C-alpha cells in the first residue's frame with residue numbers, strides 16, 4: 001500500500017470545502033490559472049478588479065483588458081458550473097483505476113456527451129503538461145525507460161545504441177497518490193549531466209520538495225537541490 005494513500009482527500013473534505021461555494025471553486029481555478037498571482041497578459045499589470053455583473057471576469061486595473069477565468073484554457077467552452085467541473089476533476093484525478101464517461105455521467109448528473117467530453121479533457125490535462133511548462137509540485141517521481149532493442153555491439157553506449165533512453169518525470173500531490181502531470185524526453189544517454197539538465201528544465205526544485213527515483217542512483221546528483229528518496233510506489237494497490 002502506498003504510504004500516500006491515507007492522505008488522499010476524502011469526498012467529505014472536498015464537498016465541505018467546495019459544495020455550494022462558488023467563491024472557493026473560483027479561487028481554485030484562479031490559482032491554477034495564475035499560480036504566481038494575477039497578471040495582465042496585455043500589459044503585465046498585477047492588479048485587477050472584478051465586474052460584479054459578469055461572473056469570473058477580471059479587468060486589468062491599468063489597461064482595462066478583460067480576461068475570463070477559463071479563456072485560453074482547455075475549459076474555455078465548458079458549460080458546466082464551477083462546482084460540477086471541479087467535482088468531475090476530483091473524481092477523475094483521485095481515481096486509481098480511471099473513470100468511464102458512464103460513471104462520470106451518473107456521478108455528476110450530466111448527460112453522456114458532457115461526461116465524455118470532460119473525461120477526454122481530463123486525459124488531455126494529464127498529458128498536456130508534457131510541454132514547455134515546468135512542473136511545480138511538492139512531490140515528483142522520475143524514472144528512466146528504454147525503448148528499442150539492446151545494441152548488438154557490446155560496450156556500445158549513447159547515441160549509437162539501438163536503445164533509446166527516455167526520461168520520465170511525474171508530478172503528483174501528497175494528497176493524491178495518482179500522478180497528475182508528466183514530462184517525457186528522449187535523450188541520447190542517461191548520464192548524470194543529462195539527468196541534471198532534464199530535471200532542472202522540467203521541475204521546480206527546492207529542498208522542501210521530494211523526488212522519488214524508484215531506486216535509480218543516477219538521480220542522486222540532484223540531492224543538493226531537492227530531497228531525493230528511493231522508494232517504489234505501487235499504484236495498482238488500493
Ligand SMILES: [Zn+2]
Pocket residue numbers: 040041042043044045060061062063064065
Ligand atoms: Zn493590463
